[in-house]
Amino acid sequence: MSISIPTANISVIKDFLYSYAPAGLSIWSGFAKGIRIATRGSYKYLPMTNGSLIPPTKTLTSYYMGSAILVGIIALIFIATIAIAIMQCCALCCCKKSLARKRNHRVWSRQSAWWSGIWFTFINLAFIISAIASFTGSVYLSTSVDSASSGTLGTIKSGQDIVAGLPVSINASFTSLKGIVNQTADSALHIIDFNSLQTTGVTPNMNALANGIQATQDNITAMLTQGDAISTTKVNTLSIAIQVNTTTTNDRADLAAWKANQQTFSGSGGATYVYSGTDLNQNAFDVASAAALGMTTGLQQSPDGSSTLSPLQNLGLNSYAAQIRDVVTNLPININTLMMNGTNTFKVSAIGALNVAQNSIGSSLAPFQGSAGNSLTNIYNQVSGIFTQVRTYNSYRHIVMAVLSAIILLILVVVNIGAVMKKPRVVKGCNFTAIGFYALIQLLALILYISAMLIGDACSLTFDYSPPPISIALDPFTQTSVNNVFILRDQCKQNQSLLTIATNLGYLNASSINMTKIASDQLESLDFSPIANSWNLSSSISINPSPTQKLSALTSLDTTGLNVTTLNNISTNALPALRNALTNLRDVYNVAITTSNGNSGLTFSPSSQAAAVVNAGYADFVSKLTTRRDALNAFLAVNGSIDQMQNSITSMISSVQSLNTSTHNAINNANTIPGYYNSSISSLGYFSGNATNNLTIAIPQIKNQTISSVGGVQNTLYASLTCQSLAENIFVIQDALCGRFMGGLDAVWFAYYVIGVFSFLSIPAFIYFANVMGASRRHSGSVDVEATYGASPKYKKGHSQRQPQIERSVHIN
Structure with a gap:
């Protein structure tokens, strides 16, 4: 039984617009799309059945009746064209003399010339417009490949960036927390004069080293x-x-x-x-x-x-200098930590607690990150290779379609040359020679229309409505997965956090990534009270490797x-x-x-x-x-x-x-x-002189200050993992398939359809035109171009003075 999705539960997606083809082509493809959609009758999309992708036969028959009519018309024209080709061959084999006698009896009238000219001009225009539309449609269709490649690879890359950014964002958030811990702990050491680091020469020498x-x-x-x-x-x-x-x-x-x-x-x-x-x-x-x-x-x-200086490649001295500058920047904090065992113990404990919290959150995300990252990498490599092949095949397709358009125009050129030069034989010969090509165009029109019809139905079922009508035809698990993809796209478009979306969809446990609670619980358990007096200042400016080792590749360079x-x-x-x-x-x-x-x-x-x-x-x-x-x-x-x-x-x-x-x-x-x-x-050594005696201030408020600073960091984490670019690339894929590809495909199938219909009509029309043109020349006394080359025109006795008459039947030569 066919079950349609209730209209009340379906809404047309209005906040997304497909790409438009160039002005003239958009009118043509829009008209073709209108015809294709009109064939659905009263349906907006193919009614689906619960749990089945194939609706009942009765539903399919009703839905595709209009398309069947279009397909039937072009199929009949195709068969008729083949039949004409066969009859023409038979006529040329057995009826040459009879056809020649009938041709000599044809006479001319103004009315016949007028009608033949009208049809000749009309078919010319139809062929020219359709050939141009087929070529420009093929060009526009080609843009869908680049767009689809960009969107698909962009979607995967966005996913990779988001997945790869998970540990980075979490690390940045916890680094921020650790900075808060250090900052609040250092407040206990404000009485220490760190300016003496400058006056004693520690900082100037380290800066000179970095420079x-x-x-x-x-x-x-x-x-x-x-x-x-x-x-x-x-x-x-x-x-x-x-x-x-x-x-x-x-x-x-x-x-x-x-x-x-x-x-x-x-x-x-x-x-x-x-x-x-x-x-x-x-x-x-x-x-x-x-x-x-x-x-x-x-x-x-x-x-x-290059060979002589190869040992100097990739020494990493820029990062080494940056490391030294970081040591200089953090020197007061490092020294402060080393100077007081109690403060150091607090920092180590606090940072250790935050590391535990970070590891807890990281372990919750690790399976998701690992599987997603590997899958996305494999998919990216496969899709990239596929699109390379698709581009190649698309180039071949475009060349073939361009050649077909050129052949259409070539046929017109030859026919029109025959008309201008008043050569009926040229018009007829070209017309009959092109019958096989006409049949090919009609067959392509049939194939391309069916393709456009099916792909257009897929677009309507998948993208044009929310929720997608196709989902009810899927099993519950797949239906949920499909709906989740569209929820992900829509919520990412609203710049929501990926963690929020994953939590809402049930892929992540909200409590397992609650940074505020996890970090606060860890910090709450720390002991802030002990103050020690241990000193190990030399480690505060420890650099590994040493400058001598780092520069050894240069100082030992062989310059011979x-x-x-x-x-x-x-x-x-x-x-x-x-x-x-x-x-x-x-x-x-x-x-x-x-x-x-x-x-x-x-x-x-x-x-x-x-x-x-x-x-x-x-x-x-x-x-x-x-x-x-x-x-x-x-x-x-x-x-x-x-x-x-x-x-x-x-x-x-x-x-x-x-x-x-x-x-x-x-x-x-x-x-x-x-x-x-x-x-x-x-x-x-000069700096540490009076520092120990000055460290007498307790730190009773450090604990509360540290814990109170944790709250806002989680918001920063969530904000750093938005997925708007992912949604944008998904929309690019949708536009490539159902916008650009369908726009080009509609233009091409409709162009071939028009050419197919008018090519069939052109067979009798061009013959009639050629016959009238030949009769016109005999009526005017000119040489009959259908006579044997070099022979004088021959009129039967009494025929040259008769009144013009039109022979209504069309004779196939």
Whole structure:
């Protein structure tokens, strides 16, 4: 039995608006959507049955009756189109003479021309509008993929951020509580003069230490940048040298091949040649190859800034300096804690109690966080891969639809060219040739409409109403889960806390995450009374590792690789030698080219060859020589490869020298930095002089002050875990599927539907138009374009003077 959700319990979701297609397309897709929704009849959505996703047959029949009519129409048109194609083939096979006789008897009238023109124009407009709509609809449909990807991955990422933020937010809240504990405890030590930390030199030395560490990191960063630049220049220069080396090696190999192997060439008629001349001096090739290899080898052995400075990567001196500054900032609190055993005991106990409370809350959330985090990570990776494939398939789909739109327009162009040129045969031929394509469009219209109908129903059942009508068709557990998802979305949209929502939905125990009660209970059990006098001040500025250890990578850096000996040798010896060798080799090529142009230096096989063959052989050889000579010219040209290497090597020499100086300066400065830390330790002794005698004030109010400060922290925790971005991304997914995707799909199916209908109508309409056009030309005395090419128009006796008559039947050619 079909049970519809009562109207009173269903409300249309009005606070969410789908994306709109561009102006013209929105009208088209809106009209298509209106037709699709109108097919539902009096139903707003598919009535569902309790516990079943498939309604009874009677309900389905009633609901989909309108859609069945639309599907039936296009299906009948599809079948009729196929039938026309078959009949046309049969007619062309067996009835050519009969059709020709009927064509010659056709006559023309103004009324027939007027009606055929009206239909011709109307079908043209329908095709053009539909083709444009199908293309723009396909483009708009493609935007749904990016939108869905953004929304889906954004939803998962928002979930990951929220889950990952749980311990961070809880930790921040308890850190705030611990700060309150420290602050209230420190109030007992207000009589201690912490300004003396400044005057005794503890703070200045620690700040100097942090500044020195920071400056060292800045220097290292600059050095690494300079080292990387040197390495990049080396790589680029080496690439050029390898190119030159490859060229000279190939030239040398080619020379050997020319001398030893028979060379074939175009226009040889089977003849071959070998080089037997003496102009290509083997020594020039050997010297050039050796010079290029020497250049390449030298560059490979040149300084590499990145490699030399690699021990300085990721030293973490910025965080180390920040750690030192944190020590300086917290120094009064740390010293105060260490100075009084009672205060220290209180702080340790209080923070320990808060840690217990934090662990209690964390353990309550850990299973949820662990399973949710792992699940979201796996889902994110899978969905990301899926959308990569979806984008690829969507590109293929869009290309196919664009081609279909283009074919529609191409058919119109050909038909209209035939009409303008008064070629009935062109109009008919194109019309009949396109019948198979028309059938394809009609089939696609059928498939796309059914897809749009089903997806549109899914959107209506899932998103358009609250609660979703589809939920009653689900089992109780799934129904609850689905409803909870929408509750989560709606409450997240209102910027509520995820913890509040999870508690309301029963996923979390409210008492297990009540920070106020848990923390207050722990602090209530502490003993605030003891005051001790233990001292261990050196630990208050303990830094691990020590500055000496932290800077050891710099102070022990091997800088022997930062010398310019190799580069100087390349600049003064290897590169000039290479330039001279290439220049000499180029001159050798020039001489050989001149000689070969004079038809000298080649031995042909067979030896007796026609002049044309000989000339072709020398032309082939000169072409080879010219190609290799031109490559050398490019290397030797102004700002060519040789000049580029010279400039790069000059730059590298300067950069390596500069980097060497910067590195040694940084090492020297780093050796002085640990002294600031040693001075800070020494200065602590002066600070502790009178502090013990001044610690006589009791702390009776600390306990109450601490407990009273706990109350407002839980609100801060809840406020830090809002999930509005999660709701926004869920709405993006909804818009991608039921807004953009459905908008594009509605536009495309309706465009194909219109094309399918009018393509069927165009078959007789275009034939009629072509027949009228042919009769018009015969009536006016023009040559019948359907006559045999080159033949004069033939009129049957007495036919040329008859009054115009219209033949009402349509003949298929």
